[in-house]
Amino acid sequence: MSVSPEECTRFYTMVQEGRSQRSAARTVGVSLSTVQRVLQQFQETSMNFRRPGNGRPRCTTVREDRFIVSTMLRNRHLKAVQVRNSLQEVHHNLTM
Numbered sequence: 001m002s003v004s005p006e007e008c009t010r011f012y013t014m015v016q017e018g019r020s021q022r023s024a025a026r027t028v029g030v031s032l033s034t035v036q037r038v039l040q041q042f043q044e045t046s047m048n049f050r051r052p053g054n055g056r057p058r059c060t061t062v063r064e065d066r067f068i069v070s071t072m073l074r075n076r077h078l079k080a081v082q083v084r085n086s087l088q089e090v091h092h093n094l095t096m
Helices: 005-016 021-028 032-045 062-074 080-095
Strands: none
Touching: 005 021, 005 032, 021 032, 062 080
16 A cells, blocks of 8 residues: 555654554555555665566567557557567657
8 A cells, every 4th residue: 555755744743742653554545564664664774665666678668559459459460570570660650
């Protein structure tokens, strides 16, 4: 569950004022584990917002993703290499 920076600040403030983590979770309407995770992250980084993800960066745009999906739906027997080549052709024609 994603919580806003304002909610993170509320959790931290409630716990600093002496309220329990369980009580803070009930007040905001999230699970206890969410409060625990947010407080642990705040203690590690001193920030109340999400750390950037560490996943692999995207290599296609949203537009290219839509093209790939529509191409695959039109012809389900195409191989991935053929779809890649058709995407490169379209990209090449658009840049000219």
